[in-house]
Amino acid sequence: MYNLLRQKSQLKGWAAGLMLMIASQQVSAQLRDDLNLPDHDTKKYYLGIGLIYNNSRFQVSQHPSFLASDSVMVVDPLSTGGFGLAGMHTLRLSPRFEVRAIFPQLLFAYKNLIYHVKYPDPNKNETAVMTKRVESILLGLPVHLKFRSDRIGNFRVYMFGGGKIEYDLASNSTARKAEDLIKLKKYDFGVEAGIGFNFYFPVFILSPEIKVSNGLSNIHSRDPNLKYSSAIDKLNSRMIVFSLIFEG
Structure with a gap:
């Protein structure tokens, strides 16, 4: 029993x-x-398009002769918004890792410098506080390594980091009549890192992401003969980028 x-x-x-x-x-x-798009995670390669908003500014390093100058007292950077468009090319390495190249990436970036002038020249329409607007049209190639979490239903989170190279289509480094200009070099390179979220819909994936993009090279083409250029030694680009990416 x-x-x-x-x-x-x-x-x-x-x-x-x-x-x-x-x-x-x-x-x-x-x-x-x-699950929406259940076979997407098995794709080896896929494309996307990104709509971009950027907030840009300069990191300013003053020239040693700045203290000896009696014309420009202070130079302050000011953050300004811009926009752009990008194509996304993603190669899947494993369930966790992907490599993404963003090309073409076209950014319209605007950066302002605020000058406090001790002796403004009224003949040149100068005031005690002058704002110099620097416009850039950046053709870039960022390359990122992405680390992805497990997919939870129709949601996933990812982190990424990598580098970039940019060419400024609006560079004025060769301008001759540049008395009131801040000259910028054509090329810049830097590092990027950020976080994003995948939302799976029946016919596409929407991925809002935010990243920090910092230039490493000095993009200032200094001219010691120009008042607004001689006070500055180095200019490094700083940018926060928010993107809405559509992938399929």
Whole structure:
């Protein structure tokens, strides 16, 4: 009798385990049925397009002769908004890692410098506080390594980091009549890092992401003969970029 009761309890345990396994398989199957784009994660390569808003400014390093100057007292950077458009090319390396190249990336970036002038020249329409607006049209190639989390239903989070190279189509480094200009070099390179979120819809993936993009090179083409240029030694670009990416 003891053996029979033992066998019955074992059978009940096996039956309960089997029922739990069947139930979990049914739930998993139901979840798979509710997934949007279930085959997307098996793609080796896919494309996307990004709509971009950027907030840009300069990091200013003053020239050693700045203290000896009696014309420009203070130079302050001011953050300004811009916009852009980008193409996304993503290569899947593993379930966790992807490589993404962004090309072409076209950014319209605006950066302001606020000058406090001690002796403004009224003949040149100068005031005690002058704002110099520096416009850039940046053709860039950022390359990122992405680390992705597990997919939770139709949601996933990812982080990324990498580098960039940019060419300024609006560079004025060769301008001759540049008395009131801040000259910028054509090329810049830097590092980028950020975080994004994948939202899976039936026909596309929407990925809002934010990143910090810092230039490493000095993009200031200094001219010691110009008042607004001679006070500055180095200009490094600083940018916060928010993107809405559509992928399929």
